Amino acid sequence: MKVFNSMSGKKEDFVPIEKDKVGIYACGVTVYDYSHIGHARSAVVFDVIRRYLNYKGLAVKYVRNFTDIDDKIIKRANDDGIAWDEVSRKYIAEYYTDMDRLGVARADVEPKATDHIQEMLNVIKALVDMGHAYVSEGSVYFAVDSFRDYGKLSGKEQKDLLAGARVNIEEKKRNPSDFALWKASKEGEPWWESPWGKGRPGWHIECTAMAIRHLGESIDIHGGGADLIFPHHENEIAQSEAFTGKPFARYWVHNGFITIDKEKMSKSLGNFFTIREILEKYDPEIIRLFLLSSHYRSPIEFSNEQLHDAESSLDRYYSTVARINEFLSAVQATAQRTPKNDDAVMGELKAVLDTFKNRFEEAMDDDFNTALAIGHVFELIRVTNKFLDAKHSGGDAQKLIGQAQEALHIAGSVLNLFQRTPAKWNIDLLATRKIPLTSIDIEQKIEDRKAARQNKDWTLADSIRKELEEMGILLEDGKSGTGWKVKIV
């Protein structure tokens, strides 16, 4: 298995520190607002990485933190006139609401910064003692000069940073690049006792303290959005490695951004969509498929058109599953019919099935190439449909289609996609589209139309079809009766 390591800028063979075990630490969110689609991407990407490693038989311990104390949380609390911890509690709950809908599983450990103050203080104290950090007016700063490898992840040199002249010049710091490990609290701010007086932790130190606490001094995979490379992960490396003398993480994995009109979606630009805004119009699985249809490191442009494409693909998937189900029940009824075997179509399906699992794993082994993996899924969908069209019947055909079902199931469970029944997909779409009909209403209409068709009253039959179509429902006449689906426009 190969994983792209931001540290080397190359794909590297994945070898965990301890055989068959993987420790993953992914930087989570600062909980001061609703999550946007960019947060969703990161969460979904690491969710899939974790699921795939599990699938490969590795014992994964996945840690994803919540930053529950920080300037923005305090500001939010002041703006809303509530306590800072009320803000963090609220947005943690909202985070779960969104992520649950997107099929993102809980991490094994979801530590909060404020539950690890003591661990942070221990690291900071040690860094001060070792001469890597210094105290200044009640705050503690990490001395970047004291860590020779500073910049090794982001490829930034001290002189380059200064040339940018965008680094905060603070009187209290010896070097503009030094960063706060501990901040003296200002009047009215939350605080914890420390050897340097009342204060609160800086941002970067929490990940060091929590990663070490829950995963040990060296972890296998450390990840997050690409915007965390500098300064966050760079600073984590500096303080962690200065503290332990050991490499902090073996593989640095960073997901790309989501852009809008080619510009990075971000809070500061204001060009973001929250997850729940998008969920108003689109089924959560559409978002998940959209996010996984590109490689995790590529930038992806967010647009309604893209979501619509994903919706059409997903509908294609579920339509095929419906055909598969129909076929399997029909075959059981006519299992004794002589199969007409082994023509080219059957051969093609066999060939695709024979290699499917391998190709799926190959794709995922190659730096978690979900886009390619999904491509394989749809190739299988195509040849399955073709096979179904050829109207085979009998035991061999049943076995092949059963295998296709199984193959789709394996891929779907790793990606956590395609987990519904076609009926559920359409019923859920009814709700997403806000179509004021229940499946029972529709079934009734289908019965009415059936009667009309039996009387060869095509005018009435067609008017029922038309009436439903205007509401966004398509009727499909098949051998075993009439089915319905929500029209993808």
Place this chain on the structure above:
RNA sequence: GGCGACGUACCCAAGUGGCAAGGGGGAGGUCUGCAAAACCUUUAUCCAGCGGUUCGAAUCCGCUCGUCGCCUCCA
């Protein structure tokens, strides 16, 4: 200014040395009472441009153009 990424058809997107996956859309066809779905044919002799390496390159190297990101909180 420093560092880095990317540029594949109408749109999205995979593909890091050997005949360009997959999805969406368009056109024509088969099937159907009419439809829909599905399938078939078609839509890149070519991968931003120009040079180079090679028997052979979208894939490696160089240059040019274009787009984006990081260098400030940010997934």
